[in-house]
Amino acid sequence: MLNYFGKIEVFTLLIISRSLEEREKCETSISNLEARYKQSQDTIASLHVRENQLRKKNEELTNSAAFCNSELESVRQLDSTKDAALTALRLDKDTIDDQLNVKREEAQKLQADLEK
Secondary structure, three states, X not given: OOOHHHHHXXXXXXXXXXXXXXXXXXXXXXXXHHHHXXXXXXXXXXXHHHHHHHHHXXXXXXXXXXXXXXXXXXXXXXXXXXXXXXXXXXXXXXXHHHHHHHHHHHHHHHHHHHHO
């Protein structure tokens, strides 16, 4: 049988052995956590780059949409101006047609007077 000091020595070795196992587990866990942390940092950096790219693309699309809306408004105004011009020209044509009809009637009356 082991004496008292021998038992303490075995117990101490057992504690040291367990401590080493626990320490190795902790070191492994720390190493795994550090790797995951590094991977998370890389992912975050990649996402920041992607976010910046998307923000730039969004700004370009917003500017493009604003330009298209401006062009559309210009076309609408042009259509409105064109419609007003066509309406004015139609009125002028109607007036000229009326004047032409009056002149034709006058010409027919004069022709009839000449033939008498």
